[in-house]
Amino acid sequence: MTECGPETSDAGALYVFAVCGDPGPASFADLPGVAPGEPLRALRFGELTAIVQTVRAADFTEDAWQARMADQRELERYARAHHHVVSAAAACCPTVPLPLATLYHGEERAREALLGETERFRTALERTAGHSEWGVKVYASHAPAEPPAPEPVAPPHRPEATAPTGSRPAPGAGLAYLERKRGVQARRERRHEDALRVAETVDAAFRTVAAAGRRLRLHAAEPTGKGDAQVLNATYLVRAHRAAQLEELAWTLRAETGARIEISGPWVPYSFVGEV
Known part of the structure; x- marks a missing residue:
């Protein structure tokens, strides 16, 4: 005010x-x-x-x-x-x-x-x-890191071989657990790196059409149950005669990256009048 x-x-x-x-x-x-x-x-x-x-x-x-x-x-x-x-x-x-x-x-x-x-x-x-503002949001599907590990099958009951209280786990069980955890972490890191690459790819592509662009704060994950996470929230200043290229570019990028790409606009260029 x-x-x-x-x-x-x-x-x-x-x-x-x-x-x-x-x-x-x-x-x-x-x-x-x-x-x-x-x-x-x-x-x-x-x-x-x-x-x-x-x-x-x-x-x-x-x-x-x-x-x-x-x-x-x-x-x-x-x-x-x-x-x-x-x-x-x-x-x-x-x-x-x-x-x-x-x-x-x-x-x-x-x-x-x-x-x-x-x-x-x-x-x-x-x-x-002669320009308008267009919003671009990109969502990458985040599948679960790993399906739940199957429950171990209990051995047949043998009364004469009842295990004493406090029996030790089978040899190698701890090592297998650590290996499994390392695998989950490695897959999680790969997915994060893939998401960053998708964001960079889409942003770079739209900047070839736009006169200027800004990356905004990412929104929280959608409560859809589909595991979709936003990896890019950006806005671009686009000349009127190039607006038709945006949807074509989005279709191409959807096919190349497998990500969900949403476009909104045209808007009054609110985001680009204060950068002078």
Whole structure:
């Protein structure tokens, strides 16, 4: 969040959704934004335009925002409203999305702050113009390390040869157990190395199509019971005319690696506007 504190909680604040070149008002005129009833409008600063909306500062104090973040449904409503405005702007011209809940004390403060970031915005717009963001997730099947060892078959009962309490295991039983454990560990390490190679192969292949790429934190294993583990969670900045190559590349990589590869997009390039 930006600038809104408790001392201004009864005043109005300016919520900034995105910065773009020169969007047509019709592209976002019918959207409610985050404050239904207040119109979205364009705020010109220098050669760029911000899409803004007047909101109640009381709704965006630190305490109010923390309470909203604790309410999953309410937070999702705000995030969707923010995303819809950004997407509408991006559909008509290159757009730099601003973080959720970026606010200023009125138009002059907003214009002054945004003017100070003009060079960064211009660079981001030039970098992402004509591009979209695509997500790629790769899952490798992790089979069990080794089937359960068969239960040893008990020898026939011989009353005259009853084993004394505390009898020793058969010779070599401990060595066999250690060898089996080493084998399990070796297979586990090989599977891990194979998974890393799959991730590197897929990432390298998609980077040949993309203008830029980022690897994100891996998600936890899926609760599907199938043993699928995520080995790559990445996002790529791809020029529009190359988007059709992504699915073809995914089919090829699925056949070559045996991994499950999921593609999502196109998205507004949120992940690539802050790296300038």
